[in-house]
Amino acid sequence: xxxxxxxxxxxxxxxxxxxxxxxxxxxxxxxxxxxxxxxxxxxxxxxxxxxxxxxxxxxxxxxxxxxxxxxxxxxxxxxxxxxxxxxxxxxxxxxxxxxxxxxxxxxxxxxxxxxxxxxxxxxxxxxxxxxxxxxxxxxxxxxxxxxxxxxxxxxxxxxxxxxxxxxxxxxxxxxxxxxxxxxxxxxxxxxxxxxxxxxxxxxxxxxxxxxxxxxxxxxxxxxxxxxxxxxxxxxxxxxxxxxxxxxxxxxxxxxxxxxxxxxxxxxxxxxxxxxxxxxxxxxxxxxxxxxxxxxxxxxxxxxxxxxxxxxxxxxxxxxxxxxxxxxxxxxxxxxxxxxxxxxxxxxxxxxxxxxxxxxxxxxxxxxxxxxxxxxxxxxxxxxxxxxxxxxxxxxxxxxxxxxxxxxx
Amino acid sequence: xxxxxxxxxxxxxxxxxxxxxxxxxxxxxxxxxxxxxxxxxxxxxxxxxxxxxxxxxxxxxxxxxxxxxxxxxxxxxxxxxxxxxxxxxxxxxxxxxxxxxxxxxxxxxxxxxxxxxxxxxxxxxxxxxxxxxxxxxxxxxxxxxxxxxxxxxxxxxxxxxxxxxxxxxxxxxxxxxxxxxxxxxxxxxxxxxxxxxxxxxxxxxxxxxxxxxxxxxxxxxxxxxxxxxxxxxxxxxxxxxxxx
Numbered sequence: 001x002x003x004x005x006x007x008x009x010x011x012x013x014x015x016x017x018x019x020x021x022x023x024x025x026x027x028x029x030x031x032x033x034x035x036x037x038x039x040x041x042x043x044x045x046x047x048x049x050x051x052x053x054x055x056x057x058x059x060x061x062x063x064x065x066x067x068x069x070x071x072x073x074x075x076x077x078x079x080x081x082x083x084x085x086x087x088x089x090x091x092x093x094x095x096x097x098x099x100x101x102x103x104x105x106x107x108x109x110x111x112x113x114x115x116x117x118x119x120x121x122x123x124x125x126x127x128x129x130x131x132x133x134x135x136x137x138x139x140x141x142x143x144x145x146x147x148x149x150x151x152x153x154x155x156x157x158x159x160x161x162x163x164x165x166x167x168x169x170x171x172x173x174x175x176x177x178x179x180x181x182x183x184x185x186x187x188x189x190x191x192x193x194x195x196x197x198x199x200x201x202x203x204x205x206x207x208x209x210x211x212x213x214x215x216x217x218x219x220x221x222x223x224x225x226x227x228x229x230x231x232x233x234x235x236x237x238x239x240x241x242x243x244x245x246x247x248x249x250x251x252x253x254x255x256x257x258x259x260x261x262x263x264x265x266x267x268x269x270x271x272x273x274x275x276x277x278x279x280x281x282x283x284x285x286x287x288x289x290x291x292x293x294x295x296x297x298x299x300x301x302x303x304x305x306x307x308x309x310x311x312x313x314x315x316x317x318x319x320x321x322x323x324x325x326x327x328x329x330x331x332x333x334x335x336x337x338x339x340x341x342x343x344x345x346x347x348x349x350x351x352x353x354x355x356x357x358x359x360x361x362x363x364x365x366x367x368x369x370x371x372x373x374x375x376x377x378x379x380x381x382x383x384x385x386x387x388x389x390x391x392x393x394x395x396x397x398x399x400x401x402x403x404x405x406x407x408x
Numbered sequence: 409x410x411x412x413x414x415x416x417x418x419x420x421x422x423x424x425x426x427x428x429x430x431x432x433x434x435x436x437x438x439x440x441x442x443x444x445x446x447x448x449x450x451x452x453x454x455x456x457x458x459x460x461x462x463x464x465x466x467x468x469x470x471x472x473x474x475x476x477x478x479x480x481x482x483x484x485x486x487x488x489x490x491x492x493x494x495x496x497x498x499x500x501x502x503x504x505x506x507x508x509x510x511x512x513x514x515x516x517x518x519x520x521x522x523x524x525x526x527x528x529x530x531x532x533x534x535x536x537x538x539x540x541x542x543x544x545x546x547x548x549x550x551x552x553x554x555x556x557x558x559x560x561x562x563x564x565x566x567x568x569x570x571x572x573x574x575x576x577x578x579x580x581x582x583x584x585x586x587x588x589x590x591x592x593x594x595x596x597x598x599x600x601x602x603x604x605x606x607x608x609x610x611x612x613x614x615x616x617x618x619x620x621x622x623x624x625x626x627x628x629x630x631x632x633x634x635x636x637x638x639x640x641x642x643x644x645x646x647x648x649x650x651x652x
Contacts, residue, residue, distance in 0.1 A: 152652055173652060200652070237556050239652060287558065294555045298563045302548075348470060350545070356552045 007039035008032065008128060009106035009184075010077070011097030013090050014114035015048035018057055020228050021114045025061040025079070028112065031124025032077045036132075041077040044100045045114075046084045046093040054114070055081040089199030094187075094206075101184035108132045110139070110178040118226035126220040126271050127178035134268075137215035139178030140169045140207060142269065143225040144276040147373050147381035148283055151366045152243055154385050156337055157204055163392035164251060164258040165211045168266050169219055173203035173243060176222065183215055200239050201246030208247070212254040221271030224278060240362065241355045248344040248351075259400050263393055278378075288367035289323060295360025302357045306343040311335045315361070328368035330384075330391040336361055337392075338399045345403060436509040444502020452495045459487040472544045473537075532584040539577030543570050568607060575599050 010028050014021055025043060032041045045058040058081050084096035094111060101109045110127040112119060130136040153173055161172045179187075187206065192198075197205045210217050251258070295303070296319040304312045314332050321327075340358055344351065373381045459465075468474045468486035477489055484492075504519050547570035554562035579596035583589050 150652065175652075237553070243652070291556065291558050294558060294560070294562060298551060298555050298566075302552075349548075353545075353548055353552055356556060359552075359556045 004104065005040075006042050006104045007107050008036055008041040008077075008132075009097070009101045009104060009109040010041065010043045010124065011094065011100075011109065011111040012043065012045045012058070012114050013048075013093030013097070013111065014045055014050060014054050014058075015088075015093075016050045016052045016054060017114035017228070018050070018052040018054045020117060021045075021054050022057045022061040024112060024114055024116050024119055025058050027116075027119045027121050028124055029061070029077055031121035034121050035125035036128065039132075042100075042104065042106075043077050043079045044097050045079065045081040046096040047081055048088050048093060049083055086193055087198040089202075091196075091198035091200075091202035091205070092193065094202050095193055095198070098184045098188035101181060102188050106181045106184065108178065108180060109184050110176070112176045113227060115228040116176075116225070117228065118224050120223075123176065123222050126222055127176060130218050130220060130268075130270055131178050131180050134218075134270075135216060136178075136218045136268075137180040137183045138207070138210035138217040139270075140217065140219040140267075141171050141174035141176045141225075142219045142221045142271065143171060143174065144223060144278065144378075145225065146278045146281045147376070147378050148281045148370055151369070152240060152362075155333065155362065155365055155369070155388070156244065157247060158385070159334075159389045159392040160247065160251075160337060160341075161204070161208060161211075162264045162389050163396050164254075164261065165208070166261040166264045167211050167217060168264050168389075169207060169211070169217065171219070172207040174225075175203060176225075177203075177206060178220070179206075179210070180215075183210060186213065186215075195249070196242040196246045200242035204243055204247050205250065208250040208254070212250070212257050218268040218270060221269065221273050223274070224276040226279065237356045237359050240359055241352055244340075244355045244358065245344075245351050248341055251341055252345055255403065259403070262396070264389070283370050285367045285370055286323075288363040288370075289326065292360045292364030292367065293319060295357070295364075299357050299360065302349065302353075303361070305348060306354070306357070307336060307339045311339060319364075324371070326364075326368055327372065328365040330388040331395075333365050333388065334391040334395045335398075336365075338395060338402075341399060342402045430510075433510050437506040440502055440506035440509055444499055444506065447502065448495045448498035451498060452491050455491050455494065456487065459491070464490070471541055473541075476540055528584055528586065532581040535577060535581045535584060539573065539580070543573035543577065546570075546573060568603075572600070572603055575603070 010032065012021065012024060012028070017024075025045075028043055032039070032043075043058075045055060047055050047058075058079055080100070082096055082100070084093045086092040086095065097109070097111060100106075108128050108131040110124065112123065112127075127139050127141070130139045150171070153171060157172050158170060162168050187209070190209070192205065195201065296316065300312075303315065307315065311332065315336075318326060318328060318332070336358075340354065343349070344354055348354065349357070369381075369384070373384065376384075464487045465474070465485050474486050477486060504522055507515050508519055547566045550569045551562050551566035554565050559565065575596065579592055579600075582592045
């Protein structure tokens, strides 16, 4: 294949995904054949030196063409498995995919996770068509998720991204994205690959850079996202640090862009929205509350330094409430997130310590949300998230004013 | 009679000649003193301005140096403290240089010993400052990690880490200053070993009940969970929450 020019590139980042990657490759292959039969396409598997035969499965995965009702001749997409260099992580894997996209001058690209169990051929059409047919540069995913899932997205990343940049992209760190060759070249040209972007920070980085640099963005409804359980060794603190540090770094970088934006607006949305049956989720509220209370007991001086006496006093107040009455109001949570962003900007503590000290607060907020939503359906939960987003938008002035004092 | 006068005047003449040859040295010393005070004063003014421009006090707040000097009951600004230390260091340095101008062997000997000691004192100071910052950083990292893991004695653990590091740093600084190095190493070994032993005993013996409770609790919890799972059925078991 070498550096031959292609129309479509589909990237799959993997690490020990032998169990699921066969299904993902088959779905991608079928999607390309069914919806883009006349396009030259390549599937690039960027692998982190898997030991379980992931790359062999990528090369050998085949499917029954008759099963996808094709009436035209089919030409399977080429498949390439490449090991990536740099810091081990999803971002480094994506970098290798961007590199291939630039090298092969791909017109449109998309990336999908290797651990997906719910991917269908339609996902490929939904992620690529807005780029190929409608001229969009960036396509974010939109999923049906359980009301308790995606809590970092729901309580920090979505409300803050929406308030800062004024675009309602519901799943900014969804994991599956479509993007133009132009945007792939932009991503590849950035010097961020020694930071948290090389790991879990990649998703928020891609979304924010696309918005902040005025690329044409939209979102597309993919249905339910079901994937293999995450590696139990993947520590929440580390994930939160990687995502939130990247979010705050981007907030610093694009201050001039977001400071004047007020309110938010919908972005064009593709795909047919339908209700999906979702797997149940078990949540250990007690453990979350325990960690929140331990934080209140032992991290008090740090929280006081970051939040100031007013908000710290309010946190102490809710911490004294009995479990069933414990509620983290949207207003208080908004202040907490903005105070942390300001503290990060003013370098009050080392970045890692600062964001890790947010973990007990985040778990407190999550526990409060779970208790509040116990008797509500997904729509009720969505209404509550909307209320939180409005709070972030209304309090943005506080962030702007305090940011200036921080020396931006 | 002439011989007697010579004997009488000779010491006076010698003293006078000695005094005459000493006066330039004395004047040189006084001149160096005055120059030293002026130089130190100018450096003090300039440095105060530079530190204000680079927000040195804010930096000290962030890294915990302000808290450190407050613990020592010093309530002036860190920049002021730093500038004063440097000012007096320069003054003492010029006094020493001035004293060498007297060209007295005993003083020269003392001064050369003083100058040989300066690098050691400077290294010890660096060890203390860097060590204090490192101990604070590591102790905070342990505290946050322990809290996030749900460990109940996070603060005690963090303080134990800080204490161990402080003992280690003090021993290193004293060893650098060559203050009774043999005693320092022995004392350090005893204290450090004692702390480690105390912690081992505390965790080993003192934690028996806690460990028993945890094991029993876990056993009970597992039994309860299994029972609940059986009652509720597989479809209600569910999966863990996804944070991302």
